[in-house]
Amino acid sequence: MYTILICDDEPDIRAALRIYLTGEGYDVLEAGTGDRALELMAEREVHLVLMDIMMPGMDGMTATAKLRETSNVPVILITAKSEDNDKILGLTVGADDYVTKPFNPLEVLARVRAQLRRYAQLGGMAVKNTALVCGGVVMDDEAKRVTLHGEEIALTPTEYDILRLLLQNPGKVFSSREIYSQVWRDEPLSAEGTVPVHIRHLREKLEIDPASPRLLKVVWGKGYKLEDKRK
Amino acid sequence: MNRLLNSYAARVFAFLLCCILGLGTMVCALSFAYCRYEPGMGTGDERNFFQSELAYEYAQSQVWNAMQGAYLADRPESRDTNSYIPVREPEDPFSCVIYRADGSVAADTRKSGSRRISADTVFEWTDGYTAECYVNLPARRGTLLYNYVTLYDFLYNGRDLFLPIGMGCAALTLLLFVFLMAAAGRTPEGVKLGGFHRWPLELYALLLGTGAAGCVAALLEVVRQDISRYSDVFAAACGTMILGAGMCCLLGCMTLSARIRAGKWWRNTVAFFCLKWGWRLMSWCGRLLLRCALRLWKGLRGFVRGAGRAALALPLFWKAAVVYGAFALVNIILSLNSIWNGDMDAAVIWAAQQLKKLRDAGRALAAGDLGYTVDTARMLPALKEHAENLSAVRLGMSRAVDERMKSERFRTELITNVSHDLKTPLTSIVSYVDLLKNEPIESEKAREYIDVLDRQSQRLKKLTADLVDASKASSGALTVNPEPVDLGELVRQSAGEYAERFAAASLTPVLGLREEETVVTADGRLLWRVLDNLLTNAVKYSLPGTRVYLDVTKSPGTASISVKNISREALNIPAEELMERFVRGDASRSSEGSGLGLSIARSLTELMGGELRITLDGDLFKAEILFPSGTK
Known part of the structure; x- marks a missing residue:
């Protein structure tokens, strides 16, 4: 049984999130301000924090930074700001993920689940030395198995090959042609148009919101890369 | 007394009397002086006219010829040397006796009753001849001698009366003069100038002066004409002349007196008039001159300014043409071909340099560099103006750009903030619509409505996101x-x-x-x-x-x-x-x-x-x- 702390100054949003989270079987604590959230953190055992950024008094960023001084529980920021700078700043001060308002409740639930799994299994699961790891993705090339936060995901052979190429070179940008020539081992006679489609499918399987990928990123006009920002 | 003073007739009378008495005084004075100083008057022979200077001189002049004639008749040998002396018979009633050197009589023209003129009147010639003069009295009427003798007799007879009469006349004349002076210009209403008094003083004085001078001149002429004719007519003429002169003088004195008493006598003078009008003319001329000078100065200043302005307003081409023309003129005048060329080259290079500056500024401006400034120091006025216009454009543009940027930023900020504020309630709406969808609702209609809410809230979500994007993109707030x-x-x-x-x-x-x-x-x-x-x-x-x-x-x-x-x-x-x-x-x-x-x-x-x-x-x-x- 996990306990989740919701920190938001809007009671309606807190109530809605409580409904969703209790429906999933989580215990929920609520805080209206950053100060109150820090107090609750000190009193109770909390496994995950949903933190709104814009709050009266201590804001979400500051609260996250303070919280990180004593705890390493996953923090998901809820932000109305869709600017990239805010996301990057949020991740820098110690947040693990973020959702932007107006959020899709199901997306929030998915991110909560993913973060909890990662948090719970961190260190718990033995990872083979030969395994390729990036973010929550672990690829066991010998067993031809891919897990995301410990859950196995089914990939087509092409998707698997593309993912392996990217996992082998994390952070490196591959263009469609390069991916095609390396995966298909063939000259890309205008057939490389299919690569983006495969990538798209792969992203749908790996990402909670494929439109704003956290892991398998699109470098527009250049190619694709696998990157874990948190590292 | 006042009545007398105011009386016109009295004045005329007094005037005439004054003149006559004045003349009388003068005659008396002259006579008295003559009697007093004439040697003939003081000798023992009181009737000896011939003792008088007057007689002697006259006799001498008359006798000389007679004596000379007689002398020459006797001395024919000296005629050649003295031929120029006309030989005349001595005028009646004079006669003479000429003696040779030895004392014998050479000639004797004496008549019966001849009287010798003054015993010491002996004429001597160099060769020893002497002559004695004689005269026959009484003289015939109408002759000069007669006149002389009559005058002499008159003077002699009246010699003791001249002084008192002259004194009396003088006193009376003085009195009348004082009266006339007091009465001149006088009217019952006070001193009032009329008639001749109104004439300008100089003009009047000139008139009177001319009169007096004419009289004096006439007198002198009469005297000079024939000094030897002391006749009654001569005396009357002389008297009239003197009287006229005296009248003129008296009139002058009167008008002077009247004018002085009337006050400000100088006002009615030609000199004053001339001075006044001269002054007025001068001051008017001065003012005119001053005004003209002022206008001229203003005009000149205006012209210089206008010319300057016009020169500045001239199109650059014409300015250049004028400068070029001036250079050319200087060149022609001084024939400095080499210097001229150098000058023009330097000027062209200089102008080109400045034009380059302007071009750079214009280019920078066109490129949107609103921080570019042109150094206008030592620039040609026309180009300087251009540069200033450029910088004015630059300022205007940068101000406009700043304003626009400010307003765009403000708008973007507003839209961003509003959409942020919209997002929070929108989150609740989306969430609760989703929760509603999961509720077991029986009503078909309710489900339908929930679907509409879902669709529209999703659309609203997209709209707010697009709105932020659009405002950011259009205002350039995106990096x-x-x-x-x-x-x-x-x-x-x-x-x-x-x-x-x-x-x-x-x-x-x-x-x-x-x-x-x-x-x-x-x-x-x-x-x-x-x-x-x-x-x-x-x-x-x-x-x-x-x-x-x-x-x-x-x-x-x-x-x-x-x-x-x-x-x-x-x-x-x-x-x-x-x-x-x-x-x-x-x-x-x-x-x-x-x-x-x-x-x-x-x-x-x-x-x-x-x-x-x-x-x-x-x-x-x-x-x-x-x-x-x-x-x-």
């Missing part, structure tokens, strides 16, 4: 990270992203890509959003079953991506208008979408230095994203 972008790869990626959506809309994407890379400098992420918007539109508005063409082309200087699709509905809107905010292809706005897509796409493209071109050809909708490309 652009320009880097090399391969348009071909981008199109492939975009097509991959849209693969499912194309399929769902029954559309077939056709990629027309180039074999090699087509690299432009742009922000890939923003470019994707442009293409995202275009493809969203293509999916939304294309006729199902048609193809969507995605092409990458390159021509010298430009590289472009084009999206072509067949519209489902007839597009009755000009292409330009489609890119305006909130304009959508269907006038009813019934379909989903914010109407901001193309506007955002265009703003973003322009933000990256590209151009979004939309053409409509019937139902064919073509959007082109053009970028300037390098050599590659």
Whole structure:
């Protein structure tokens, strides 16, 4: 049984999130301000924090930074700001993920689940030395198995090959042609148009919101890369 | 007394009397003086006229000829040497006796009753001859001698009376003179000038002076004409003349007195008049001159200013022509060919230097460098003005740009803040609509309504996001990270992203890509959003079953991506208008979408230095994203 702390100054949003989270079987604590959230953190055992950024008094960023001084529980920021700078700043001060308002409740639930799994299994699961790891993705090339936060995901052979190429070179940008020539081992006679489609499918399987990928990123006009920002 | 003073007749009478008495006084005075000092008067022989100087002189002059004649008659040998002396008979009643050196009588013209003139009147010649003069008295009437003798007798007889009579006359004359002086110009109402007194003093004085002078001159003439004729007529003439002169003098004295007593006598003088009018004339002339000078000065100043202004207002060409002409003139005058050329070259170089400055400033301004300033020191006035105009334009522009930027920033900030504030309630709405959807609701209608709420809240969500994007894109608040972008790869990626959506809309994407890379400098992420918007539109508005063409082309200087699709509905809107905010292809706005897509796409493209071109050809909708490309 996990306990989740919701920190938001809007009671309606807190109530809605409580409904969703209790429906999933989580215990929920609520805080209206950053100060109150820090107090609750000190009193109770909390496994995950949903933190709104814009709050009266201590804001979400500051609260996250303070919280990180004593705890390493996953923090998901809820932000109305869709600017990239805010996301990057949020991740820098110690947040693990973020959702932007107006959020899709199901997306929030998915991110909560993913973060909890990662948090719970961190260190718990033995990872083979030969395994390729990036973010929550672990690829066991010998067993031809891919897990995301410990859950196995089914990939087509092409998707698997593309993912392996990217996992082998994390952070490196591959263009469609390069991916095609390396995966298909063939000259890309205008057939490389299919690569983006495969990538798209792969992203749908790996990402909670494929439109704003956290892991398998699109470098527009250049190619694709696998990157874990948190590292 | 007053009546007497005011009486005109009394005045005339007094005047005449005064004159006559004055004359009398004068005669008396002269006579007295003559009697007093004439030697003949004081001798024992009181009736001896011939003792008088007067008689002697006269006799001498008369006798001489007679004596000379007689002498020469006796001395014919000396005639030659004295031939120039006319020989006349001595005038009656004179006669003479001439003695030779030995004392014998040479000639004797004496008549009976001749009296010798003054015993010591003996004439001597150098050769020893002597002569004695004689006269016969009484003289015949009408002769000069007669007149002399009569005058002498008169003087002699009255010799004791002249003094008292003269004194009396003088006293009376003085009295009358004083009276006349007091009465002159007098009227019962006081001193009032009239008649001659009104004449200008000098004019009157001139008149009187002329009169007096005429009289004196006439007197002198009379006396000179014939000194030897002391007749009654002569005396009367002399008296009249003297009287006239005296009258004139008296009149002058009277008018002077009247004028002085009337006060400010100098006012009625020609000199004063001349001085007055001269002064007036002079002051008027002075004023006129001053005014003229002032006007001239003003005019000159105005002219100089006007000329200066006109010179400044002259077109640069003409100014240059004038300067050039001046140089040429100097050249012609001084014939300084070499210096002239050097000067002109220097001037041309100098002007060119300044023109270059201006050109640089203009170029900087055109390029949007609003911080560029022109150094106007030591610039030609015309060019300086130009430079100042340029900087004024620059200031105006930068002010306008600043204003615009400020207002754009403000607007963007406002929109961003508002949309942030909208997002919180929107989150609640989306969440609770979702919760409602999961509730077991029996009513079919309620479910239907919840679906509407769901759809519209999703649309609102998209709209707020687009709104922020649009305002940011149009105000340039977005940060652009320009880097090399391969348009071909981008199109492939975009097509991959849209693969499912194309399929769902029954559309077939056709990629027309180039074999090699087509690299432009742009922000890939923003470019994707442009293409995202275009493809969203293509999916939304294309006729199902048609193809969507995605092409990458390159021509010298430009590289472009084009999206072509067949519209489902007839597009009755000009292409330009489609890119305006909130304009959508269907006038009813019934379909989903914010109407901001193309506007955002265009703003973003322009933000990256590209151009979004939309053409409509019937139902064919073509959007082109053009970028300037390098050599590659």
